[in-house]
Amino acid sequence: MAWVGYAWLPHLVTPLCAWRGGRGGRRVALTFDDGPDPAWTPRVLEILGAHGVSASFFLVGERAAREPATVRAIAGAGHEVGSHGWSHTSLWLCGPRRTETEIARTKNLLGYLTGAPPALFRPPWGMVNAAMFAALRRHRQRCVFWSIQPEGLRPAPAEAQVAHVLRRAHAGAIIDLHDAEGTPGAPARLCAALPAMIDGLAAAGYGFATVGELLAAS
Numbered sequence: 159m160a161w162v163g164y165a166w167l168p169h170l171v172t173p174l175c176a177w178r179g180g181r182g183g184r185r186v187a188l189t190f191d192d193g194p195d196p197a198w199t200p201r202v203l204e205i206l207g208a209h210g211v212s213a214s215f216f217l218v219g220e221r222a223a224r225e226p227a228t229v230r231a232i233a234g235a236g237h238e239v240g241s242h243g244w245s246h247t248s249l250w251l252c253g254p255r256r257t258e259t260e261i262a263r264t265k266n267l268l269g270y271l272t273g274a275p276p277a278l279f280r281p282p283w284g285m286v287n288a289a290m291f292a293a294l295r296r297h298r299q300r301c302v303f304w305s306i307q308p309e310g311l312r313p314a315p316a317e318a319q320v321a322h323v324l325r326r327a328h329a330g331a332i333i334d335l336h337d338a339e340g341t342p343g344a345p346a347r348l349c350a351a352l353p354a355m356i357d358g359l360a361a362a363g364y365g366f367a368t369v370g371e372l373l374a375a376s
């Protein structure tokens with residue numbers, strides 16, 4: 159019963175508290191979850207660099223601890239670094255103390271590696287709990303979801319992902335992508351889809367911004 163109040167009710171009200179995009183003019187934010195990955199993240203950085211696009215990376219703390227150079231490469235290229243928790247455990251499985259640790263530890267590490275503590279937090283699997291909102295207030299982080307997810311729990315071919323994004327694109331969209339983990343093979347499909355996705359969005363008149371830039375726009 160307590161679980162209903164701790165996890166399920168906050169989940170239901172999340173749309174009121176968590177940001178899913180929708181402002182910032184005719185711009186979209188590309189967001190990459192679950193990295194850094196030593197093989198795929200540099201490839202994504204290359205593609206973004208070649209297209210002159212800035213994006214947002216929601217990093218998993220324990221992966222960032224293993225790949226500090228990749229974290230610094232992301233920040234050094236001018237991209238935004240957000241937190242995706244320490245161990246990518248669903249917050250539905252975390253009590254208040256574990257929730258605090260997941261958020262605090264990741265914030266401290268990413269702050270140390272990039273020179274600025276992350277201002278954004280994306281809960282793993284999009285699952286929240288009641289303790290998360292208080293912890294995010296303490297750590298001055300904003301909860302961010304997404305409005306377009308071209309590949310969910312089942313693999314989607316690169317062309318289908320591009321078509322999905324172009325069909326649903328809207329002003330202020332937050333596009334959820336995976337440069338690590340996700341469904342098996344997700345980063346490879348992402349890298350195959352990303353150039354056409356960027357070109358297609360640009361051809362449709364969209365510019366690119368980080369999530370922080372969209373949030374700052376009024």
Ligand SMILES: [Zn+2]
Binds near residue numbers: 192242282283
């Ligand atoms: Zn994730």
